[in-house]
Amino acid sequence: MLPFPLKLQPGDPIYLQIVQAVKSAVATGLMGPGDRFPAVRTIAQELGVNPNTVQKAVTELTALGLIEVHPGQGCYVAVRVPVRREAKxxxxxxLVRRLLIESRNQGMAHEDLLDLLQREHTKLDEPRH
Amino acid sequence: MLPFPLKLQPGDPIYLQIVQAVKSAVATGLMGPGDRFPAVRTIAQELGVNPNTVQKAVTELTALGLIEVHPGQGCYVAVRVPVRREAKxxxxxxLVRRLLIESRNQGMAHEDLLDLLQREHTKLDEPRH
DNA sequence: TCTCGTGTATTAGCACACATAAGACACGCA
DNA sequence: TGCGTGTCTTATGTGTGCTAATACACGAGA
Known part of the structure; x- marks a missing residue:
């Protein structure tokens, strides 16, 4: 079983869906620093997808610094190094800009947006339904 | 001159960049309901782009309800009809979820995210540099 | 009515991204 | 040595994005 939940859906590229799923799993604490990351071929088989497609996702995740590659051994969830506040x-x-533009075009009040943000924030920490 | 600022950049599809630029212009009040929307061929020439590409953006914007087509006459910025709070x-x-995941993966404190959101919110109303 | 400026639809061709397929290599570990 | 890693290579098929060149239907105005 994969350590990150993922139901493939048409529309978005598969490798990006994998990247997003891992991002989400790390953010929610479903995967933590040092955790073993599944093998490329394992993920490919589990999702019924070509290994090359998964490889593309791994390359992306490595570039993003989310996972680390130990040559000849495997991949692990990376330990996040602290970065400057401004870089974050x-x-x-x-993303903030896009959100503001979208909410405003929807005719959404700023307070309602803040409420929604708060609700989703707390929901992120206890998604064990 | 186009009523919405746009500098084409490689990476994203042109027609999506147009859609986003119009969204932004409407959100910031740069374009308001009832305003004349430039002709497809005009935009195409202004951007140095094929009319068909602009047409695709217009189709998208119409589907989104951002502009209205008056057959044989032209396009206008649509009057937003109020929708249910839950629909918004x-x-x-x-977008909210993606933002939360991204900020958390960046190791950003929730308070800092709120601050950033607030700053960008006020900045959106006075972009007259 | 005729002309012009609208949006829209069609067909074709080219470039690129996405995904698959199959195979090969270098590395670390037991 | 053998196995399981990640990584690279080549090839093929499919879909999207963009361009190009027309053509059509509609409404406004001379």
């Missing part, structure tokens, strides 16, 4: 903001800012 | 939330929720 720069990475997140585009 | 449903439209924005995926």
């Amino acid at each position: 903001a720069a990475a997140v800012r585009p | 939330a449903a439209a924005v929720r995926p």
